[in-house]
Amino acid sequence: xxxxxxxxxxxxxxxxxxxxxxxxxxxxxxxxxxxxxxxxxxxxxxxxxxxxxxxxxxxxxxxxxxxxxxxxxxxxxxxxxxxxxxxxxx
Amino acid sequence: xxxxxxxxxxxxxxxxxxxxxxxxxxxxxxxxxxxxxxxxxxxxxxxxxxxxxxxxxxxxxxxxxxxxxxxxxxxxxxxxxxxxxxxxxxxxxxxxxxxxxxxxxxxxxxxxxxxxxxxxxxxxxxxxxxxxxxxxxxxxxxxxxxxxxxxxxxxxxxxxxxxxxxxxxxxxxxxxxxxxxxxxxxxxxxxxxxxxxxxxxxxxxxxxxxxxxxxxxxxxxxxxxxxxxxxxxxxxxxxxxxxxxxxxxxxxxxxxxxxxxxxxxxxxxxxxxxxxxxxxxxxxxxxxxxxxxxxxxxxxxxxxxxxxxxxxxxxxxxxxxxxxxxxxxxxxxxxxxxxxxxxxxxxxxxxxxxxxxxxxxxxxxxxxxxxxxxxxxxxxxxxxxxxxxxxxxxxxxxxxxxxxxxxx
Numbered sequence: 001x002x003x004x005x006x007x008x009x010x011x012x013x014x015x016x017x018x019x020x021x022x023x024x025x026x027x028x029x030x031x032x033x034x035x036x037x038x039x040x041x042x043x044x045x046x047x048x049x050x051x052x053x054x055x056x057x058x059x060x061x062x063x064x065x066x067x068x069x070x071x072x073x074x075x076x077x078x079x080x081x082x083x084x085x086x087x088x089x090x
Numbered sequence: 091x092x093x094x095x096x097x098x099x100x101x102x103x104x105x106x107x108x109x110x111x112x113x114x115x116x117x118x119x120x121x122x123x124x125x126x127x128x129x130x131x132x133x134x135x136x137x138x139x140x141x142x143x144x145x146x147x148x149x150x151x152x153x154x155x156x157x158x159x160x161x162x163x164x165x166x167x168x169x170x171x172x173x174x175x176x177x178x179x180x181x182x183x184x185x186x187x188x189x190x191x192x193x194x195x196x197x198x199x200x201x202x203x204x205x206x207x208x209x210x211x212x213x214x215x216x217x218x219x220x221x222x223x224x225x226x227x228x229x230x231x232x233x234x235x236x237x238x239x240x241x242x243x244x245x246x247x248x249x250x251x252x253x254x255x256x257x258x259x260x261x262x263x264x265x266x267x268x269x270x271x272x273x274x275x276x277x278x279x280x281x282x283x284x285x286x287x288x289x290x291x292x293x294x295x296x297x298x299x300x301x302x303x304x305x306x307x308x309x310x311x312x313x314x315x316x317x318x319x320x321x322x323x324x325x326x327x328x329x330x331x332x333x334x335x336x337x338x339x340x341x342x343x344x345x346x347x348x349x350x351x352x353x354x355x356x357x358x359x360x361x362x363x364x365x366x367x368x369x370x371x372x373x374x375x376x377x378x379x380x381x382x383x384x385x386x387x388x389x390x391x392x393x394x395x396x397x398x399x400x401x402x403x404x405x406x407x408x409x410x411x412x413x414x415x416x417x418x419x420x421x422x423x424x425x426x427x428x429x430x431x432x433x434x435x436x437x438x439x440x441x442x443x444x445x446x447x448x449x450x451x452x453x454x455x456x457x458x459x460x461x462x463x464x465x466x467x468x469x470x471x472x473x474x475x476x477x478x479x480x481x482x483x484x485x486x487x488x489x490x491x492x493x494x495x496x497x498x
Contacts, residue, residue, distance in 0.1 A: 009265055009338060018339065054286035055293075059345040067348055082345055084334065086284040087263035089296035090150045090238040090306070 003030055003079040011083060014040040027060060027081065028071030045083070046071070055086040109135035110164065116208055120162050133322045134162060138208075140321045143167035143230040145218055145246055147194045149296065149306030150236030150260050150313065152184040157314040159202040159209045163321075166202065167230055169214040170194045177498065181303035218242055220364035223249040232317050234258040235280075236310065238295060240287040241367040247272060247280035248364055251355040256320055260313040263293070265302050267309035267335040270328045270347060271316050273356060277329035282350040282357070290372040291464050298460055305337050393463045396453055396478040402491045405430055413446060415454045417465045418484075422457065426484055426496040436461050439468055448474045455480035455487070457498070 002021035012018045015038045024030035028050070035042035046052055051071070058065045059082040065073050075081075112120070112134060123129040123137075142163050144151050147170040158166055172194050174185040182194075189197035195213040202211055214226055218237075223245055227233055233255050235246045243261070250257035256274035261267065272279045312333065319325045331344040354361040404412060414431040416423060423433045434442045436456070446452055452474060456462040462479045469477045480487065488495045 009336075010263070053288070055284050055288040057283065062343075062345045064346065064348060066350075082334070082343070084268070084332065084345065085293070086240070086288055087261050087266070087268065087293060088238060088240045088243055089262045089299075089301055090146050090148055090236045090260065 002077070003075050003081060005030070005034065005081045005083065007083055008085055010085065011041060011044055014038060014044065022081075025074060026071060027058065027065060027073045027075050030075060030081070031071060057084045057086075058082075059084065108139070110138050111135070112138065113208075116162070119206070119208070123162070128324050129322060133324075136321055136323075137162045137318065138164040140232065141165040141167065141230045142232045142234060142317055142321075143169065143227060144234050144236055145169045145242065146236035146238060147182075147184060147198045148172070148178065148236065148238060149181045149262065149301065150234075150310040151198070152182045153307050153310035154234055154236055154314050154317075155184050155198055155202055156205055157311060158317065159206045161314070161318055162206065163209060163318075165210045165212060167212040167214065167226070168195055168198055169216065169218050169226060170198070171215055171217050177297075181301065181306050183307070218245060220245060220367065223364060224253060227253055227255060230255065232256050232258060232320055234260075234313055234317055236260060236313070239371075239373075240293075241371040241373060243280060244287065244370060245364065245367045248355050248361060251279050251361075252364070258313045258317045258320070260309045262296065262301055262305050262309050264296075264299055265305060265336065265338040267305055267312075267337075269309055269312045269316065269333045269335070270331060271320065272329075274320070274327070275329050276349070278347045278349040279353060279356040281355045282353045283332060283347050285350070285353075287371045291460060294461075297458065302337055305335075308335055308337065393466045394478045395459075395481040397481050398487045398490045401453060401480055401487075409451075411451050413450045413452045415446070415452060415465070416456070417454050417462050418456050422498070425498050426488070428455065428480075428484065428487055428492075428495065431455070436465055439465055443469075443472050446474065448476070450476065452477045453480055454478070456483045458485050459483040 002023045005020050005022055007015055007018055020034060022030035022034045024033055031045050035045060052058055060073055061079055120134045123134050124131055140163050142158055144154050144166060147155065147168050174189040174192050174194055174197055176190050178185055179187060184201050185194060185197040193215060195215050199211050199213060202209055216222060227249050233246060233250050235243055235257055237243055237246065247257055250273040257272040259272050259280060260269045316327055319327055330347055332347050333342065333344050335342055349356060351357045416427055416431040416433045417436040419435050452469060454462040454465045459479060459482050462483060466477050466479045484495060485497050488497045
């Protein structure tokens, strides 16, 4: 059973859906799998070294992944990931 | 005349003794607060004693200014250096049609005075900078970030951390918004959340990407709510939580924001003074690309420019060496365009490189010149040498060459 990734609209437009499912034993593996399926998302989710950007924050079940192992954080079925990009409009 | 000095006969604390009294007119005006047990008379006096600074009198600043004034915040400081533009009125309710062309601070002051003449407004018609931020923020109890660019957001954050002021954060893009309360009650700051800004030009501003007009209303009223709760000391604020607002799905959720022990602002405190935020965010100093902010600036590589009049002269002389490329989106092309151009949206530029003849003079444009600056850099990186950006884009073309081309 997969995890669910909630995308902000700017990324959802590239994936065709606000919510996508992904598989892997770590968050990084799930992100790799998504990047393979949606090449347009690849560079929006992680840098060329495969690391998350400091201005696109991933939350695993509402916790900042930077505090729980980054992309190395283990995931289990039913987890929910929320991606929050920095925006500056006002 | 004094009407109330405490209602329950209990000895007033020193703080309460210093709270201002309410006039008869104010008591009537704030009736619905006074009968709320969690606000009541002392709460309303706290609101009257409060000094709140709004950085930005635009989309977020509008509901903030209106609701904070109506709520009876005693002193509202406003920082803005912009003038009211027709394109502001779709969402910036502090300003009206009659105000187009006026400084935003003037229309905001008039509007706030009409909403509540008991509010004292202090205005700062300036760009908030590292040189003036500490001095401007210092006399206020609560600072509210209603700015429109990353550089000023980091500046507001760092100044709030250095001064120990709560920073009521709100930010919007298209249909989505974020809100939190930073630098308060040992909670995290903005840098704990977004440790670095995105590269300049990566994230479009509202001027470039658009924004649903009611969205700043949603997010700005959330900020106003947080500011009022913070002043009253009631409820649970958004300290340690980031509220995510999605107007399209109408889903609200919060995620946890923890303090980062390595944060140079609130963690290690290695950041002891304000820095050059334009440099930190990779933007040229004061680029003012849209007259709205700095998101579209570029500081990485020189972008050759051509002015609209020079382009018009070359086009009118049937100069066939020019390949005029519009890098906006199709829905913008349908609003207005420069005759003789062809449409290659920025996102498709890489695929269209083979259609661009490096032997011709390629001139690219967008709405304001920000996206086309990116296009120039892309073309130069691909080896094109004769590439120019139309300075000011469609907006300046309309101002200086052809007013029948609509500005939007």
